[in-house]
Amino acid sequence: MSDCANPGDQFFSTVLLMTAHIALKLFASLKRYTPAQADRFSITPGLTIADLLKELNVPLAEVKLVFVNGVKQDMNMPLKDGDRVGIFPAVGGG
Amino acid sequence: MDLLCVLDFHRVEMMLPIQSKINFGAAPKKRALFPQKDLCHKKHIVNALPIPVLRAIHQTGNGTGSQIHRQENEDRIVKEEIMARILRINTRKKTHSFEEPGADLAALGGRGLTSRMVLNEVPPTCHPLSKHNKLVVAPGLLTGTAAANSGRISVGAKSPLTGGIKESNSGGILSQKLARLGIKAVVLEDKPEDSGFSLVVIKKDSVEILPADEYVGLGNNDVMGRLWDTYGKRVGVMSIGPAGQQRLAAACINFADPNGRPGRAAGRGGLGAVMGSKGIKAIVVDDSGAGKVPVADPEAFKTANKRWVEILKGHPVTSQGLPAYGTAILINIINEAGALPTKNFRSGRFEYAQDISGERIAEVIEQRGGKTKDGCHPGCVIQCSNVYHDKDGKVLTSGFEYETIWALGANTTIKDLDDVAMLDALCDDIGLDTIEMGVTLGVAMEAGLIPWGDGKAAIDLLKKVRTGDPLGKIIGNGSLFTGQALGVDRIPVVKRQALPAYDPRAVKGQGVTYCTSPMGADHTAGYAVAPNILKVGGDVDPLKKEGNVEVSKNLQIATAAVDSTGLCLFVAFAVLDTEDGVQTIVDLLNAQYGLSLTPEDVVKLGVSILKDEHTFNQRAGFTKVHDRLPDFFADPLPPHNVTWDYTEEELQQAKQYD
Ligand code: SF4
Numbered sequence: 001m002s003d004c005a006n007p008g009d010q011f012f013s014t015v016l017l018m019t020a021h022i023a024l025k026l027f028a029s030l031k032r033y034t035p036a037q038a039d040r041f042s043i044t045p046g047l048t049i050a051d052l053l054k055e056l057n058v059p060l061a062e063v064k065l066v067f068v069n070g071v072k073q074d075m076n077m078p079l080k081d082g083d084r085v086g087i088f089p090a091v092g093g094g
Numbered sequence: 095m096d097l098l099c100v101l102d103f104h105r106v107e108m109m110l111p112i113q114s115k116i117n118f119g120a121a122p123k124k125r126a127l128f129p130q131k132d133l134c135h136k137k138h139i140v141n142a143l144p145i146p147v148l149r150a151i152h153q154t155g156n157g158t159g160s161q162i163h164r165q166e167n168e169d170r171i172v173k174e175e176i177m178a179r180i181l182r183i184n185t186r187k188k189t190h191s192f193e194e195p196g197a198d199l200a201a202l203g204g205r206g207l208t209s210r211m212v213l214n215e216v217p218p219t220c221h222p223l224s225k226h227n228k229l230v231v232a233p234g235l236l237t238g239t240a241a242a243n244s245g246r247i248s249v250g251a252k253s254p255l256t257g258g259i260k261e262s263n264s265g266g267i268l269s270q271k272l273a274r275l276g277i278k279a280v281v282l283e284d285k286p287e288d289s290g291f292s293l294v295v296i297k298k299d300s301v302e303i304l305p306a307d308e309y310v311g312l313g314n315n316d317v318m319g320r321l322w323d324t325y326g327k328r329v330g331v332m333s334i335g336p337a338g339q340q341r342l343a344a345a346c347i348n349f350a351d352p353n354g355r356p357g358r359a360a361g362r363g364g365l366g367a368v369m370g371s372k373g374i375k376a377i378v379v380d381d382s383g384a385g386k387v388p389v390a391d392p393e394a395f396k397t398a399n400k401r402w403v404e405i406l407k408g409h410p411v412t413s414q415g416l417p418a419y420g421t422a423i424l425i426n427i428i429n430e431a432g433a434l435p436t437k438n439f440r441s442g443r444f445e446y447a448q449d450i451s452g453e454r455i456a457e458v459i460e461q462r463g464g465k466t467k468d469g470c471h472p473g474c475v476i477q478c479s480n481v482y483h484d485k486d487g488k489v490l491t492s493g494f495e496y497e498t499i500w501a502l503g504a505n506t507t508i509k510d511l512d513d514v515a516m517l518d519a520l521c522d523d524i525g526l527d528t529i530e531m532g533v534t535l536g537v538a539m540e541a542g543l544i545p546w547g548d549g550k551a552a553i554d555l556l557k558k559v560r561t562g563d564p565l566g567k568i569i570g571n572g573s574l575f576t577g578q579a580l581g582v583d584r585i586p587v588v589k590r591q592a593l594p595a596y597d598p599r600a601v602k603g604q605g606v607t608y609c610t611s612p613m614g615a616d617h618t619a620g621y622a623v624a625p626n627i628l629k630v631g632g633d634v635d636p637l638k639k640e641g642n643v644e645v646s647k648n649l650q651i652a653t654a655a656v657d658s659t660g661l662c663l664f665v666a667f668a669v670l671d672t673e674d675g676v677q678t679i680v681d682l683l684n685a686q687y688g689l690s691l692t693p694e695d696v697v698k699l700g701v702s703i704l705k706d707e708h709t710f711n712q713r714a715g716f717t718k719v720h721d722r723l724p725d726f727f728a729d730p731l732p733p734h735n736v737t738w739d740y741t742e743e744e745l746q747q748a749k750q751y752d
Pocket of ligand 1: 469471479663
């Protein structure tokens with residue numbers, strides 16, 4: 001594809017590059033903050049978990065555990081396309 | 095990693111992870127004995143000390159004995175008449191006797207007491223179903239008092255499942271009643287020569303051993319219902335179902351909850367078979383007319399209990415998570431962490447986890463009626479239990495817990511929640527350990543006896559245990575026995591006991607507990623899930639070996655101590671995160687018994703219990719080769735593709751206490 005042959009194409013590919021999709025799940029008492037299309041939720045690549053939670057109006061004080069692809073992560077972890085993200089309040093049992 | 099960093103510096107404190115985050119830097123607080131009390135008050139406190147505790151202090155020279163005026167102690171020993179006693183029941187002669195606990199038992203309760211008595215009195219090489227085994231039932235040190243969540247009970251014996259020592263812990267209403275009657279332990283001894291069953295009825299002024307013919311063959315629901323009709327609603331009951339009567343190795347002992355249902359069980363290790371071998375179908379405890387449990391310093395006790403309730407009510411897990419969703423709140427998180435054992439430990443993720451999750455259960459209960467929160471005994475301020483109704487709005491089961499739902503659900507790939515609930519209800523009624531049976535059903539599916547995920551077939555198979563069908567007898571003996579009978583090579587057990595609901599490859603601290611606990615594969619014995627997954631009491635990587643032996647060891651020590659107090663283990667979620675959590679438990683104990691224990695003493699208690707238990711197991715023939723996971727755990731577990739990679743030597747570190 002030649003550079004800038006079609007302004008529409010360029011716009012399209014920029015948007016493609018700028019968007020990533022994550023599979024987002026909020027659990028237990030946080031479930032109520034689940035956005036539409038959470039299974040394929042669009043984010044800007046590199047968005048941190050803290051930013052994501054702010055965007056969704058999830059009170060950070062209520063979040064205890066964040067799993068990205070099954071591994072516990074902290075709030076500053078940047079997200080990328082294809083990530084599986086699970087957000088939990090403090091839970092216990094046994 | 096704060097847990098480990100701090101632990102490295104302070105050897106004694108190292109053994110007590112429950113204060114890891116905040117307190118370990120400081121020297122343990124020593125409380126002066128009875129601070130700010132005048133001599134008169136001091137005497138009052140000393141007078142309330144149980145005689146055996148005083149004797150123990152005198153004889154061992156330990157603890158605070160030297161600080162207590164000797165003459166006061168002796169006065170008290172002479173004067174005191176009422177004290178917690180041990181009730182022995184000879185199941186052959188149908189006789190009973192009370193005795194004062196000896197010096198080495200006096201200061202013990204719960205697991206500490208059951209394990210010490212089993213070590214002292216049961217020949218470690220005996221057959222668990224023989225007359226030489228004993229079943230010891232003991233409330234905890236705080237049980238019967240107003241201390242929140244202190245009504246749990248310990249049941250100990252040599253286990254017919256593992257062949258080692260066993261302490262199985264349960265809720266229910268019986269424990270507090272025993273404590274109020276001043277009974278420190280009930281011991282079932284010897285063995286009848288005939289095959290009949292008896293009923294033991296314990297009241298304030300009497301102990302009766304009666305023929306139980308009319309209850310023989312009944313499930314636990316009917317037994318408890320009829321006993322409540324006969325002896326009054328609200329009496330404490332522990333009973334065995336058809337599985338215990340048949341002396342099957344997966345048989346449990348069920349305890350009536352406050353609604354008179356058998357939703358609570360001393361589940362693990364086949365203790366129902368021991369009770370069956372003693373020919374005891376049920377024990378009824380009626381505490382009518384009993385006074386309160388004596389408390390040495392009521393004011394201090396009240397203050398400590400106020401703080402204790404604040405701690406439990408102030409932590410999000412014990413005040414919100416557990417009451418709202420029950421323990422099954424864990425299904426989603428353990429699944430997310432890639433550690434939910436699925437299809438007989440093949441994967442750490444179950445596709446249908448959400449269908450059997452705590453969130454889903456709460457929804458169903460809301461739609462159909464039932465209870466999302468309930469306590470297993472009066473005085474529980476957490477209320478993790480529940481009542482689950484069927485489609486017609488009738489009670490199907492209660493105490494529908496995470497381990498049960500995992501075992502009968504994800505592990506067998508049964509995703510219909512009502513089928514899982516029915517399997518749980520059958521286990522409660524027939525008197526079977528839900529964890530052992532879930533894993534056994536997985537093994538049966540592995541063999542092709544019934545199809546994977548087929549709830550109805552599993553229900554039909556489980557029902558066979560009730561009727562004494564040979565296939566029922568096979569599965570009723572647990573996972574290993576069933577696997578051998580069916581020619582299966584994938585049997586997840588340690589010391590013949592089925593693994594619980596966390597894959598050891600993806601929660602390595604928990605795996606260390608499975609391998610090295612004297613109980614066999616047991617999740618409660620050292621709940622490393624807390625720091626591994628839940629960020630409670632530290633944050634240690636579950637997928638790597640580093641630090642996890644230490645984590646398991648410390649938790650095993652702390653748990654042994656907590657199991658001696660009668661406190662529900664779930665208090666640990668709050669205690670682990672609260673600066674004065676352990677101190678508050680110690681304050682309660684001190685106020686009740688007029689002692690001046692420190693958190694250090696609690697650690698020592700935990701270590702001494704584990705030593706007792708390992709000693710019994712060694713004498714029974716256990717060595718480090720019994721501390722292994724089955725070979726197939728060397729295979730990678732998706733999604734993290736982690737393997738079990740500890741050496742035998744590394745694991746043994748979890749049992750080094752000196
Ligand atoms: S939290 Fe649950 S297990 Fe613990 S005492 Fe309460 S109901 Fe029983």
